[in-house]
Amino acid sequence: MARRVSRPAALRVTWLVAPWGVSANAATLSAWAAGMAAAAAFAWGTPGGWLLGAALLQLWYLLDHVDGQLARLRGTASLDGVQLDYLMHHTINLLVPLGVGAGLFVRSLQPAWFLAGLVWALGSLLITLHHDARYKAFAKRLKRLRGRLEVEGGGGARPGCQPPLPRRPGRLLVYLARKACEIHVVMNLLTVLAVGQWFFGDAMLGPRIYLAAMALLSASTGRLVDWPVALQSRGRARIRRLVPRPARP
Secondary structure, three states: OHHHHHHHHHHHHHHHHHHHOOOHHHHHHHHHHHHHHHHHHHHHOOHHHHHHHHHHHHHHHHHHHHHHHHHHHHOOOOHHHHHHHHHHHHHHHHHHHHHHHHHHHHHHOOHHHHHHHHHHHHHHHHHHHHHHHHHHHHHHHHOOOOOEEEEEOOOOOOOOOOOOOOOOHHHHHHHHHHHHOOHHHHHHHHHHHHHHHHHHOOOOHHHHHHHHHHHHHHHHHHHHOOOOHHHOOOOOOEEEEEEOOOOOO
């Protein structure tokens, strides 16, 4: 999705908006607004609201690729921009499931659907925050080391190759569950459900089944992300202690 669709399309958008002086942070904030508007549209609970929410979510994903391209084009990439992008992702991962659950609650007046949306939202947020907490703990541990540190690998901020599918059934199941919770997969499935409602009537059966499945899946995956350690991307930076700090005279 990113490599074959969103990045080529975002490149054309970048060529269009770059002469206007649009900054990378402005593109991130625009994507943030589109994602929050998508969650609000899903919360309407109508077929039209779902269709609008799906379109806004596709726009969010497109703009999410534009900000990085603008930063690389102008040489303004920074850790502050990366932090803003991560905060935006955490917000969207939380709000979109809440919007879906709220929309089904509005249509059926059954609180169980809002509760399912809340469970899905917290599970999705836990999956992403799990890695952020691990990196923070790792950085804190690095501060306790004495000596010189050298970073190997990294790939120059370029996306690495997709790791091969795991062969063991258990790890394959965890891998597929983790993939199903990724926002671009959720985005495309919500788009399919929105189009189906628009053309085949306001049945709401498909969204209800999907919401119930994602509530269970995200809640369980939030606890299983520690399993597939071997599935982490290849070429990640390896930091090791090389030369001890010389003793002071």
